[in-house]
Amino acid sequence: MIAAPRLAERLGAAQLLLKCEFGNPTGSFKDRPISIGITKAVEFGRDTVIVASSGNAAASVAAYAARAGMRAIVLVPENTSAEKVSQTLFHNAALIRTRGTFSDCYAVGLELTQSAGFVNMSTTFLNPYTVEGNKEIAFEIHVACAQADASAGESTLPANHEPHEIFVPVGAGPMLVGISNGYRDMLRLGLCRSYPAMVAVQAKGCRPIAAAWENGATEVQAEPNPQTIAKGIGDGLCGYAEDGTHTLRAVRTTGGYAVTVSDAGILEAQRLLAETEGLFVEPTGAAGLAGAMNAAADGCLSGKTIVVILSGHGLKDRVEPDGDSPLVDATSRAVLSALKETARD
Numbered sequence: 292m293i294a295a296p297r298l299a300e301r302l303g304a305a306q307l308l309l310k311c312e313f314g315n316p317t318g319s320f321k322d323r324p325i326s327i328g329i330t331k332a333v334e335f336g337r338d339t340v341i342v343a344s345s346g347n348a349a350a351s352v353a354a355y356a357a358r359a360g361m362r363a364i365v366l367v368p369e370n371t372s373a374e375k376v377s378q379t380l381f382h383n384a385a386l387i388r389t390r391g392t393f394s395d396c397y398a399v400g401l402e403l404t405q406s407a408g409f410v411n412m413s414t415t416f417l418n419p420y421t422v423e424g425n426k427e428i429a430f431e432i433h434v435a436c437a438q439a440d441a442s443a444g445e446s447t448l449p450a451n452h453e454p455h456e457i458f459v460p461v462g463a464g465p466m467l468v469g470i471s472n473g474y475r476d477m478l479r480l481g482l483c484r485s486y487p488a489m490v491a492v493q494a495k496g497c498r499p500i501a502a503a504w505e506n507g508a509t510e511v512q513a514e515p516n517p518q519t520i521a522k523g524i525g526d527g528l529c530g531y532a533e534d535g536t537h538t539l540r541a542v543r544t545t546g547g548y549a550v551t552v553s554d555a556g557i558l559e560a561q562r563l564l565a566e567t568e569g570l571f572v573e574p575t576g577a578a579g580l581a582g583a584m585n586a587a588a589d590g591c592l593s594g595k596t597i598v599v600i601l602s603g604h605g606l607k608d609r610v611e612p613d614g615d616s617p618l619v620d621a622t623s624r625a626v627l628s629a630l631k632e633t634a635r636d
């Protein structure tokens with residue numbers, strides 16, 4: 292976890308802590324669920340796993356299956372980022388691109404799981420083991436907060452040592468539910484004293500869970516046509532809307548809420564992280580901060596300590612920088628004159 296005091300000030304929050312889940316072995320938090328899922332598949336003596344993915348679970352399954360000596364079959368929508376496709380192919384998975392959405396891939400994966408007897412690693416709530424892996428994020432947040440509190444002269448954390456709110460980018464929501472379950476376990480064991488509120492962040496173009504939250508509904512409805520640059524959370528939940536309902540319940544249980552973010556807001560958050568904190572995350576990985584920026588605009592964060600999950604590395608998607616890189620002769624003069632021209636703001 293990294294403290295980001297300048298961004299905290301911008302948000303009007305007492306403290307902002309960034310949980311850097313893009314530092315996992317394959318560059319996204321998906322290594323949390325998948326490492327557990329593959330470990331259990333090995334334990335059960337299985338040799339083939341299948342996963343539907345928007346790209347990050349694909350790369351993770353491919354890598355962990357390679358290490359375990361298993362065959363990995365990976366189904367992704369055709370618009371999956373070239374970087375994630377190439378990462379998956381490097382690990383020698385059988386990668387099939389389909390003309391369909393994530394939900395379509397999910398349905399095919401489920402069918403093949405039942406007919407061909409593969410182990411399903413799709414990171415929804417299908418595999419009972421994968422969600423468990425996400426608890427680790429809660430454990431690490433708890434430990435980092437306790438340590439920060441012990442070493443800080445004047446603490447900005449609440450008296451119970453836990454953050455007030457945790458902002459999580461949400462597709463179907465197993466990451467959010469896993470973090471919430473991790474806190475539930477720590478509460479039961481007497482290791483902590485309160486639930487941080489879980490804040491579900493969804494894209495405006497794919498907001499089934501946020502829509503249900505805003506309408507005060509108890510059940511989530513599927514979104515047949517997801518549209519967002521944050522493809523890791525572009526999950527319309529078609530055919531498994533009850534997964535969204537499960538996530539919505541976790542949001543309510545923890546006293547949390549849902550926020551939506553525009554693609555422009557996501558790109559702004561991605562740029563801010565890179566420019567002010569030196570952290571390069573993919574658009575989906577920046578959605579949590581975009582959500583916190585929206586909550587801040589509504590005045591919701593004043594005096595609070597918040598954690599934002601940064602869920603995926605910037606090298607994984609849409610690597611298109613803002614600035615240009617001029618090409619000049621290799622002389623100091625040419626470089627100095629180019630510097631003058633590119634000086635920004």
Ligand SMILES: *Cc1c(COP(=O)(O)O)cnc(C)c1O
Nearest residue numbers: 347462463464465466523602603
């Ligand atoms: C999958 C993914 C999410 C969404 O997580 P869920 O557990 O499916 O809700 C968020 N960020 C990134 C980078 C992802 O790959």
